[in-house]
Amino acid sequence: MIQPISAGIVSALTGFASSFVLVVAGLRAVGATGQQASSGLLAVCVISGLCCILLAWRFRMPISFAWSTPGAALLVAAAATTDDFGAAVGAFLVCGTLILLCGLWPALGRAITRIPKPLASAMLAGILFPICLAPITAAVEIPWLALPVILTWLVLFRFAPRWAVPAAMVVALVGIGVSAGPNALAGVSLLPQVTFVVPQFDPLVIVSLGLPLFIVTMAGQNVPGFAVMSTFGYTVPPRPALLASGLGTMAGSFFGGHAVNLAAITAALMAGPDSHPDKSKRWVATVTSGILFIVLGLAAGVATALISAAPPVLITAVAGLALLGALVSAVVSALENPAHRIPAIATFLVTASGVVIVSIGSAFWGLLVGGVVMLWSAFPWRRSTPRTVAKG
Template sequence: MTETPGPMPPAQTVSTGFVVAIVGFFSSFPILLQGMDAMGADHDQAASGLMAAALSMGIAGIFLSLWTKKPVSVAWSTPGAALLAVSATPQFGFEAAVGAFLIAGFMTVLAGIVRPIGRAIALIPGPLAQAMLSGVLLSICVVPFQAAAQDPWMALPIIATWFAISRINRLVAVPATVLMAALMVLFSTGFAVPLPDAPFTQLVVVRPVFTLDATLGIALPLFIVTMATQNIPGLAVMRSYGYAPAPGPLLSAVGGASMISGLLGAPATCLAAITAAMCSNEDSHPNPALRYWSAAMAGLFYCLLGIFAAIITTFAAAAPPLLLGTLAGIALLGVFASSALAAFDDAEYREAAAITFLITASGVSVFGLSAAVWGLIGGGIVQIVKRRSAG
């Protein structure tokens, strides 16, 4: 007998939601912290930003899934956080970064309302978008191996844990690596990690400062990389499993959530791609009509994890040098490998993708535009010239 949608989540979707939240949160929170640190956030602002990011994707995921009755999985923008981690701290510090977060969120709202904007981002060739992402990730993913040379007793156990567990189950490899890192922090401090005065995180409202440099150097590339590598693929993943919600309201919703959470220090909320597949496939629930509960329950667990963000950031602050960078690099190795493969797999775009990758990885910033934007421009010009020459 086939189950029909009801007011209570089936047990299988609760367990799926829990696994999704553990994977989604612990696989990428180190890079989110690194991104906020690069933007100039202090400890309290980073804790607030982590909590706001978790609450934003949790509440948005619950609302959108229950509203559409489809497994709409929501995440923070890991590629966007990686972009921030390799960007220079803007003038006026974290306040200017928060202003850029709000502008990027507003651009996403507009992309949901003004369809040509979303279509324009969708026109960016996939190989170039993936080359941009892999270029951003390169400097982050080499950190574990640089750390292995500088501090092998710190780096090698983390790398070995990831490698060993990924041979058994790739989904739990990064959370297991996070657990190993936490144990190493405890041992390095003699089990004397100072805990925050209150177990629950305090939200900190950041007064935004809007500057042209931050708009061009942070907001624009954050919007582009999040749309091209998260929102658009997230919609595509849902469609591949037979779910076709109207994209406009979803984009406007995550854009609005980004603007609200941005005031609290969170970079960007977006539609998920990887966890969308976890919520949408048959392992989520045999009945496709009930799989939306998996995304909704993941949202609930994200919110619960976010409440204790202060404890997580305290552990991160007590970590030995390079540990957080090692953890972030390991967590993003899979994303780097898949993005690099997608960038260079199509021979037609290979040269343009190489230019995009190299410019982005160089970290150059000219006229206020970041390397990621220049990478797309350079790769796009090469591809246009190549096509016209061939024609």
């Protein structure tokens, strides 16, 4: 059983190290204090780990869960939407409720999956694009910190792609520690802390943050999660998986967590033959990953303190490196169908612009504009035909 255990350890370390920075940065962007961001990171780690353990044990399948990485990117992009973390938590709670309803009411889940793929992918690409520009900005503004991170990522991307982002994160943390000095963590609680946040329901924040979070979590994580499992011969029961995602998101929201969903990329590490030749034993990898994810969550205080001591552009730059692959996939998916390229580009441009209209963020407007352009271009306009006048 050593092989699936080692696969679970690699998966948990890779999943945590590659995007915990993005989670903390996203929570801070929508108004969380350092303590609230630490609590949110702890919450999504613990809940993701518990979901991994319980569902993998119950169904004897490597059903794995993680926080919503596209959702965290959305929070970074939605920084101008709100600085009231209570309102953001209300949006998280609404997102979890909608995912729960997808599990209870399959018609809603089918409706979400019927959102045109080019538009959903273009919206995600628009969210990721400004973040993926951050390594360029950081290389110009703080080259002594950013260039070693970028070079580390570039070298390992060629020779050990799986470890490129975690290694870049380690280099960034070392640079932060050296530049901040020995007193960087002075006066900061490094113990894990759980902070209860009272949700507030602001309709504008729900529309600009809660609904896009729900869409990117479903379209960018839950649906691909089912697809990844099916490629390895597993049929994941949709209702328990979506109920776990929805209830987990709702529970975590009260403590600052943004969204929990089926894993996609790390799921491939545990559901594939590298985990174990016998597919009936691969669930052990997911249980191992869940246990380690809970343990890693206990380091949320240290992680948040280090990130808080860093220049924000450096943290966003590391997140941008981690999301380059997701950006490429989203762009390719958005532009795959020539007939839908103009609506997709319209969605991408509006979303990437970061505009806020009547306090509603660009992700919502991008999806709306793209939908209008798609309907307009596909509408079956009647063309009048000239009448033939009989002669004679």
